[in-house]
Structure formats: structure tokens, C-alpha cells
Amino acid sequence: MAITSIKNLKEFSTNNDRFEGAHLLCPGCAHSMIVRELMNCTDDNLVIASNTGCLEVSTAVYPYTSWDTSWIHIGFENAATAASCAESMYKARKNKGTLKDPDAPVKFVAFGGDGSTYDIGFQWLSGAMERGHDFTYICLDNENYANTGGQRSSATPVGANTSTAQAGSHSYGKKQKKKDMVAIMAAHGAPYVAQLAPNKWKSMAKGFQKALETEGPCFINTVSACTTEWKFDPKDTINVTDLATDTLMFPIYEIIDGHELNILYRPKNILKVEDYLGAQGRYRHLFKPENKHVIERIQKDIDEKWEFLQRREEARI
Amino acid sequence: MSITGSVPGTDKRGLRELGAEEKVGWDEVTQGVTLNSFVGDAADIVHKKAEERNYNDFNSYTATVASWRIIKPVYNRDICIDCQNCWVWCPDTSIISRDKQMLGIDYDHCKGCGVCVEVCPTNPKSLLMFGEAEENDKALSAWPEKKKKEK
Numbered sequence: 158m159a160i161t162s163i164k165n166l167k168e169f170s171t172n173n174d175r176f177e178g179a180h181l182l183c184p185g186c187a188h189s190m191i192v193r194e195l196m197n198c199t200d201d202n203l204v205i206a207s208n209t210g211c212l213e214v215s216t217a218v219y220p221y222t223s224w225d226t227s228w229i230h231i232g233f234e235n236a237a238t239a240a241s242c243a244e245s246m247y248k249a250r251k252n253k254g255t256l257k258d259p260d261a262p263v264k265f266v267a268f269g270g271d272g273s274t275y276d277i278g279f280q281w282l283s284g285a286m287e288r289g290h291d292f293t294y295i296c297l298d299n300e301n302y303a304n305t306g307g308q309r310s311s312a313t314p315v316g317a318n319t320s321t322a323q324a325g326s327h328s329y330g331k332k333q334k335k336k337d338m339v340a341i342m343a344a345h346g347a348p349y350v351a352q353l354a355p356n357k358w359k360s361m362a363k364g365f366q367k368a369l370e371t372e373g374p375c376f377i378n379t380v381s382a383c384t385t386e387w388k389f390d391p392k393d394t395i396n397v398t399d400l401a402t403d404t405l406m407f408p409i410y411e412i413i414d415g416h417e418l419n420i421l422y423r424p425k426n427i428l429k430v431e432d433y434l435g436a437q438g439r440y441r442h443l444f445k446p447e448n449k450h451v452i453e454r455i456q457k458d459i460d461e462k463w464e465f466l467q468r469r470e471e472a473r474i
Numbered sequence: 475m476s477i478t479g480s481v482p483g484t485d486k487r488g489l490r491e492l493g494a495e496e497k498v499g500w501d502e503v504t505q506g507v508t509l510n511s512f513v514g515d516a517a518d519i520v521h522k523k524a525e526e527r528n529y530n531d532f533n534s535y536t537a538t539v540a541s542w543r544i545i546k547p548v549y550n551r552d553i554c555i556d557c558q559n560c561w562v563w564c565p566d567t568s569i570i571s572r573d574k575q576m577l578g579i580d581y582d583h584c585k586g587c588g589v590c591v592e593v594c595p596t597n598p599k600s601l602l603m604f605g606e607a608e609e610n611d612k613a614l615s616a617w618p619e620k621k622k623k624e625k
Contacts, residue, residue, distance in 0.1 A: 167574040170558040173523050177511075178567040178583025179537040185587035189565040200520050219500045221534040222509045225519055258517070358562050384587075392588030392603075395563055 160370065161200055163362040172197040175225040181215040185391025187381040187398065188212050188297050190355045192268065195295065196226070198362045199369055201262040204247075206231060206239035208278055210270035211304045212297060234278035240267035241290035264369050265292035271312035272302045274378075275336050286345040286374045293368040293375045296338065299383035307386040311336045314406075315458070316451045317439045319386070324442040329451050334458065342376035343412040349375040351411035353421075356398040360409060360421045367411075380407045388438025400433040405463050410470075418469040430456045523572065535583075539566075543586035545603045548613040549578055553600035560590035560601060597621055 162168045175196040182189050188211060196203065203226040207213040213230050216223040231239040244265045250256050269278055274296040282294060301319050302308040309322040314335045318324040322331040343350045349371045353361040361379070368375035382398050384391045401407045402422060409422040431452060434440035443451050509532040512519060519527060529535050556576050561569040568584040570577040579590075591601045597620055604613040 166558040166562055167556065170561045170571045171574060173520060174567045175520060176567060177533055177535040178580060179534040179539045180566075181539070182565065184542065184565070184585035185589055186565050189567075190563055193565075193567060194562070202520075216534075217509075219503070220509070220532055221537050222511055222532055223534040225511050225516070225533070261517075355563070390588075392592050394565075394587070394589055395593055 160366050161198060163198060163359060163366070166358070169197065169358075169362065175203075176216075177223045177225060179221070180223040181218055182211065183385050183391065185384045185394045186211070187299070187355050187383070187394050190394075191295070191297060191361070191379050191381060194355065194358060194362055195266065195365050198365045199264060201264045201369070202226065204240070204243050204263060204265050205229070206236040206243065206265075206267045208236040208267075208269035208273035209233040209304075210273055210297075211299075212268055212270065214304060233273050234281050236267035236269045236273065237278060237282040237285035237292075237294055240265045240292040240294070241285040241288060244290045244292050265290070266369075267292060267294045269294065269296055270302075270304070271296060271298040271300060272304075272310045274298075275312045275338055276310055282376075283345065286342060286347055286376065288374075290374055291372050293365075293377065295365075296376070296378045297381040298338075298378050299381040299386065300335075301383070301386050303383050303386045312338070315455055316434075316443050316448075318442060319439070329442060329448045330439075339376070339378050339410075339412065343415045345374075346415045347376055348373040348414055349411065350377070350413075350415075351421075352378045352380075352407065352409060354380040354398050354402050354407055354409055356395050356402060357409060357422055364411060364421070386439065388441075389436055393436065397433075397436050400428065400436055404428045404430045404433040405459050406430060406433050408463060408466055410466055416474055418466065420466060420470050430459055538582040539585055540582050543584060543606050545586045545588070546581065546584065546606050546608075547579055547586070547588065547590050547601045548604050548608075548610050549576070550600045550602075550614060550617055553596050553598065553617075555596055555600075557595060559593040559595060563589050563593050565589065 161172055176193045205226055206229045217230060229239050247263060251259055274282060298312055300312050301310055307320045309319040309331050312335055313319055313331045316330045318330040324330040339350055339352050349368050351364045353364045355361060364377060368377055380398060380401055382394045384394060389397055402409060403424040405427060410418060410420045412418050434443055442448060510530050511533045513528045513530050554576055556574060558571060561571045566583045566585055568580040570580055588603050591599060591603055594601045598618045
């Protein structure tokens, strides 16, 4: 097992990047921060499968590829399938003895956006989790279909203005709650499920290493702030993610074996959700007086969720 | 098929002209073809630094997105404490770090998002954004003084 040291940032920075620059993601996109961190936290060979989405279209624009590892692009829904099939084939060939270098450690990773994870690839992901392949699925959750113009997905939170759930005189944006994907994946009995954020780089790197080390299907939901569709300045990616974790809009926690819940980050000062909403253009309409009830609802949902997580952590069941 | 602009002084980078016989459109590529990131064996690539690797023309490391930029970060070595915050959060792999030291910025891959400046903890910041046309020496001479903490 070749896991690199993440004791501090200086040690972490001695790794050689395997995700190259000059990909065509937007300036300030959090996708590439997350992908870089995953590829830097291990020395093992990686086989990466990508769903269609921002990450895939921007990192493999003919004639260039930004990946220094084996990389498969497959349909909008199939990254989990591709990773699990590659893993099965690897095991079969290992058993037959037809591998060139059978002792080289290989890890299988699938990347999907929230559209392909929460909506379109949900069934395939569920199937791969149930079959128990040894792979890690990482969802880059930017809460909309950012690649196609910012349509709503089932990861879009209440009140967000998207191109298919528009805010206006008759609507305050999306009305439905965000799907709790982490809980659904934990309910599959997956050995390691987590929600992580790039601004807390250490807990994220630790989570990635744990997922890669764990045998069996692991799911990680990562918060990927989208400068284009969340409508904030590219330089503020980490600031907005900080607000997301400090307002508990995105609590950082892990669930081991489907029941043992650990909260990985407790903000010293829990901020009001208005700070997070006010930093983004997609929530601007919520600050009109007639939409006050929406902010109250979002805050209430966050408080309930935090209470639930804390009690789950205490109960250890 | 132009995804990059021509940037002076980057003769090693930019869209390299593939040989006439190799040049095929995206719709003429045979199914199942692979783009190799490296020339030759890529087995131990994880232990090789970027300058030791034998990049293929298909690797986006050989390309540039410098033409995207309207503002650029300028790095001041005198103030830097090598915390590597900019390295871990740079979305474009543009912070060059070797042996726990920050060396500078890869201006071929930097898109000028400004995340590195935001996460820089020093006072004054050791990275600041300047206009793309500004010369680095001039920017460094106009560096702000240390700000006193407001009480």
C-alpha cells in the first residue's frame, strides 16, 4: 500500500501532480481541486472512469488529455459500471495470471457530477454498490447540470434559481428538498461513505485515503462550488466553500459500515445561513421580503439535519 | 481546431502542429483509439517530477490556456512562507512547488482565477493580482507595505 504522507501541507506538496493543467474547466472551478487532491493522496496506479459532465468534457478535448493515469469516459450514467467492470476484469486476469505486473497496486475510481450521480446514473451506481466491487465513487456535487446551462438536478437545494426552476414573480426557485445521497449510499451498507469539502483539505485527503484503502464500494460526496452557476467571483471558490461548511449547509461527516457516523468538522462559530446565501447570485431573490419564509425554512432544515447528525454520532448505532 | 491562442515565448507549448499525415479531424478518429499521455513507458510516472517526464503531444501539459487570462498573479518570494496553501487549492496545477518550496507560477496553465491570492495567509500577501500587461518587475516594486491590525 503506497499512501502518501498528509501530515502537513508541506509534505503533501512534495507529490508530483498527475492531473495536468490547461484543461478547460472554468477559472476557479472546484472540480479540479478535488481531482488533484485525490490523485495526490496516493502513489498507486489509478484507473479512473468519468461520467459525462463538466469534468469529462473539459479534461479530454481532442487532441488533448489532462490525465496522467488510465482514464475511461463513458455515458452519462455509467462511470460506476465502467469502474466496476474494470475492477472485475482486473481480478479475473489476476486469477488467470495474465497481468503484466500482478503486484502493482491498482485503485479504481469513478467520478461523476451531481446530475449523473443523483439523477441519471443513480440506478447504475446503486447496482455497483450492491454488487460490492472494490472501487471508490466520488460525486462532484455542484448542485446543478452546470455543463448544459445550469438546469435543476435533484441535488439543487431549496430556493436556488436555476434555468429550469427560475425565480420570478410566481416562484422562488426550486421548491423541493435536496436528495440525501449520503444517507442513501450508507443504507446500501457501503463500508465507507462520506461528505467532504475541498476547503478542509486534510479531512478530504484523509477521507480519500480511507476510501481507497477500504475494500469494497465507497461513496464520497464532495462539495464543488460552481462559479458560473452559483454566480460568484472565481476567486471566491474557497471562501464560498468555507461559508458552506461553517453555516452547516454542507456538514462534513463520514459513515462507516452504514451505521457508525463521525462528524469530521465542527465549526467554532456556526454562521447563519444568510451569509452563505448572500455570497451567491443564485439566491439573490431570497432576500426580497416576500421570500423571507424560504430562508427560514432553509435554516430550519439545516438545524434539524445538524441535530440529527449529532444524535446519530452519539448513538453509535 | 484552435483551442489555444499564440503566446509569445512559449515555443515549447501551445498547439503543436501534428504532422500532415497524422492530422485527423475529431470525427475521423477510429473508435477505440487511445491518446497516450506519455511517450514510452509510463509505469513509474507518479515518482517523476514534471520536468523528468516524457510528455506526449496529446498531454494537455504541452498546451496553454494563457490567452484566457486578463489578470495574472505575481509572486513575491521575499514574503512567502512556503505554506503551500496556493499549491493545494490551485485548480489549474499552476503553482510550481519542489521540495516543500514554492518556486513560482506556471503562466502557461494559469487562468487568472485569483484563488491563490485569496488563500495566501501572509501580510502583505505574497501573491497579488495585476493586469496581464503589467511587467512582473514593475509589479514587484509596487508591492504594498505590511498592514497593521485594526483594533
